[in-house]
Amino acid sequence: MDTCTMCQEQEKKTHRGTPHNHLVKIDDVRLFKGLGHRHYEEQDYQCQLCNATFTWSSNRNDLAWTLWMG
């Protein structure tokens, strides 16, 4: 299945980018300890239109929005 247009746009968003209207949270936010006093969060989302799954990460070393399947 192809990802919908909104998910294709979602991949390009930055760390501050908000999930599009059809992305719903799946599972709880995950907290990670980073280097020093830094920590970061990850949250999984699934699109209700195309079933694509995203992981959002606040880790600046990672992509903000990672698409897992579409």
Ligand SMILES: [Zn+2]
């Ligand atoms: Zn989608």
